[in-house]
Amino acid sequence: MKTITKEILREAATKLMFKLTEEELDQLVKEFDIIVKQMELIGEIPGVDEVEPMTFPFECAVNYLREDVATKPVDRDEILKNAKDVVDGQIRLPKVVG
Amino acid sequence: MEFEAVIGLEIHVEMKTNSKMFSSGPVSFGIDPNTEVNIVDMAFPGTMPVPNKQAVINAIRVSNALHMSIDDTVIFERKNYFYSDLPKGYQITQQFRPIGREGYLTINVNGEDKKIGIERLHMEEDTCKQLHSWDFSLLDYNRAGIPLIEIVSKPEMRSGEEAAKYVEKIRSIVSFLDVSDGKMEEGSLRCDVNISLREKGTEKFGTKVEIKNLNSLANIQKAIEFEISRQSIILDFGGHIEQETRRFDEGSKETVLMRVKTDAVDYKYFTEPNIAPIKLSKEFIEGAIKTSPELAEHRLERYKSLGLNDYDSSLLLSNKETSDYFDEVNKSGANPKLIANWIIGDVQSYLNKNGISIKEFKVAPKHLGGLIKLVEANKVSNKQAREIFEHMLVEDKDPELYVKELGFVQVSDEGELLSIISELLDANPNLIADYKAGKDRVLGFFVGQIMKKTQGKANPSLTSKLLVQEIMKR
Numbered sequence: 130m131k132t133i134t135k136e137i138l139r140e141a142a143t144k145l146m147f148k149l150t151e152e153e154l155d156q157l158v159k160e161f162d163i164i165v166k167q168m169e170l171i172g173e174i175p176g177v178d179e180v181e182p183m184t185f186p187f188e189c190a191v192n193y194l195r196e197d198v199a200t201k202p203v204d205r206d207e208i209l210k211n212a213k214d215v216v217d218g219q220i221r222l223p224k225v226v227g
Numbered sequence: 228m229e230f231e232a233v234i235g236l237e238i239h240v241e242m243k244t245n246s247k248m249f250s251s252g253p254v255s256f257g258i259d260p261n262t263e264v265n266i267v268d269m270a271f272p273g274t275m276p277v278p279n280k281q282a283v284i285n286a287i288r289v290s291n292a293l294h295m296s297i298d299d300t301v302i303f304e305r306k307n308y309f310y311s312d313l314p315k316g317y318q319i320t321q322q323f324r325p326i327g328r329e330g331y332l333t334i335n336v337n338g339e340d341k342k343i344g345i346e347r348l349h350m351e352e353d354t355c356k357q358l359h360s361w362d363f364s365l366l367d368y369n370r371a372g373i374p375l376i377e378i379v380s381k382p383e384m385r386s387g388e389e390a391a392k393y394v395e396k397i398r399s400i401v402s403f404l405d406v407s408d409g410k411m412e413e414g415s416l417r418c419d420v421n422i423s424l425r426e427k428g429t430e431k432f433g434t435k436v437e438i439k440n441l442n443s444l445a446n447i448q449k450a451i452e453f454e455i456s457r458q459s460i461i462l463d464f465g466g467h468i469e470q471e472t473r474r475f476d477e478g479s480k481e482t483v484l485m486r487v488k489t490d491a492v493d494y495k496y497f498t499e500p501n502i503a504p505i506k507l508s509k510e511f512i513e514g515a516i517k518t519s520p521e522l523a524e525h526r527l528e529r530y531k532s533l534g535l536n537d538y539d540s541s542l543l544l545s546n547k548e549t550s551d552y553f554d555e556v557n558k559s560g561a562n563p564k565l566i567a568n569w570i571i572g573d574v575q576s577y578l579n580k581n582g583i584s585i586k587e588f589k590v591a592p593k594h595l596g597g598l599i600k601l602v603e604a605n606k607v608s609n610k611q612a613r614e615i616f617e618h619m620l621v622e623d624k625d626p627e628l629y630v631k632e633l634g635f636v637q638v639s640d641e642g643e644l645l646s647i648i649s650e651l652l653d654a655n656p657n658l659i660a661d662y663k664a665g666k667d668r669v670l671g672f673f674v675g676q677i678m679k680k681t682q683g684k685a686n687p688s689l690t691s692k693l694l695v696q697e698i699m700k701r
Contacts, residue, residue: 146309184498190300190506197281199246199253205261208269208368218260219358219365225311226359 133161228463230424232455233432234390235382238397239375240407241353241415242285247372248352249276249319249502254374256413260367268372270314275501278303278350282374283326283507285406286350287515289376290327292400292522293345298326299507303350303499308492311364312354314371322496325349332400334392343393344381351375376406382421382432387451391444394418399523402547411442418447423468424458433458434468438482441475450475454482526550533563542571548585552592559596562603569599573616590619598626604639605686611635637686644690647680648673648697659701670694 135154138161142149149157171177202208205218214221244254250267267274283301290297302324305317327348333340355371357364378397384390398416402409409416418441423433438454441447453475458468473482521529523544530540543553549570556566574595578585598615601607607615607630615629630636638644651673652659662669673694677685 184500190504192506194280194283195277197245197279200251202252202263202265208264219367221363221365224362225364
């Protein structure tokens with residue numbers, strides 16, 4: 130099985146747009162070492178790669194769909210309360226395209 | 228070298244439901260920013276998505292119109308990416324089990340029918356709208372969560388014209404099914420083009436270029452035509468095509484580079500755990516299809532059976548509103564051909580002159596129908612009908628009222644006309660003899676006299692008919 134190296138972690142962090150310190154990287158390498166060992170244990174079970182990933186613990190299909198009825202929206206001041214910077218009823222942020 | 232273009236389209240259609248895809252937040256267009264938002268759309272912690280029944284019905288109807296097989300289990304996935312237009316940090320979509328699969332639609336190019344395969348149709352939610360200024364961006368969440376359907380064609384189109392025809396057909400389908408207003412210029416129908424070239428006669432696909440956000444049928448065609456020539460030149464000179472995303476620049480009528488595609492983004496799709504799989508019953512799916520509004524092609528058949536020709540029918544069907552208006556007028560029981568003539572002629576020229584759409588047209592369908600029936604019943608002449616129509620444009624009233632107001636009532640009572648005629652004939656025996664001797668103009672004199680007696684209200688065609696009949700009796 131693939132070992133998780135510092136390089137892989139650094140690349141993943143870059144893709145997710147955050148930086149990791151050397152100490153954090155060392156820590157994560159150690160943690161992944163344990164996780165990978167546990168995974169190897171599961172890998173020993175025959176036919177495990179043919180199993181679909183499970184999202185729901187049991188068959189639980191429903192037939193409920195919401196009726197298409199609109200309700201009153203939340204007041205704008207309320208909905209924007211957590212935003213740091215609001216201009217003309219819109220959230221302002223640093224320009225996101227070049 | 229001779230090249231062949233390989234074109235596939237991805238179309239996003241914004242639905243005009245009352246509420247959003249996964250929340251009961253209202254859907255409406257063109258209102259103040261962030262006033263149509265609820266806690267689910269804003270991704271506040273602990274909120275849960277619940278799929279919209281009408282959105283599912285709409286997706287079934289469009290899938291059916293595109294001859295697709297419909298999945299009876301609805302499952303959603305999360306598409307994870309980090310961007311400011313996405314409040315949750317993921318978009319709920321249907322990556323692995325699209326509701327519609329494997330269909331087609333038929334376009335007509337140069338008089339020939341061509342089937343274009345459609346790979347998939349799935350439901351998802353729209354993102355928030357970003358307004359980019361020179362040094363900041365503004366976020367309006369009204370659009371966040373509006374139901375979308377995405378329709379992905381197979382790469383089976385070969386020219387800009389075919390692509391434009393395909394989009395036009397999709398637009399007709401979604402608007403006639405009442406799923407969307409289908410307005411490209413307002414973003415309720417958005418189109419991305421994938422295009423590559425290959426040497427004619429070969430099978431292998433070339434490197435594809437994506438053209439984003441084309442906002443009109445004409446621009447789709449122009450962008451593709453430009454891209455075909457751009458790629459041909461590069462290939463002819465031995466260059467190679469970069470895999471990249473471009474956009475169409477309306478000013479220069481050229482496609483311009485947006486970004487070069489490096490590694491494909493990994494969206495880490497996984498099943499949306501907050502929505503349990505939904506089983507659609509056979510009755511539900513069949514019911515959605517059975518109650519589906521009538522498509523343009525079915526209306527065409529109906530119009531033909533009403534006796535309209537292809538040309539008139541296609542004009543009426545060029546947009547749903549005109550076709551709806553025709554159907555409403557037709558309920559009056561007036562002659563369909565005459566209705567079509569009025570709508571295509573007088574109504575349309577009024578709309579054009581005033582730069583308005585038929586939606587804004589003030590004359591009630593039943594009033595126009597009534598007017599046409601008055602003409603049919605010979606109660607008013609065509610000329611008088613046009614005059615009444617002019618009045619109706621100013622104030623929309625029952626045409627019968629205008630007939631009285633304008634004094635247009637024609638005397639069509641045979642008894643009344645006959646008594647006038649016999650009185651006249653009794654008084655002019657010599658003219659009867661003249662007529663029988665071949666002096667046709669005598670007839671004109673008689674008609675003139677009758678008109679005088681009735682103050683011009685005698686129905687002209689009925690009058691001449693009765694007059695000749697009575698003269699011959701003598």
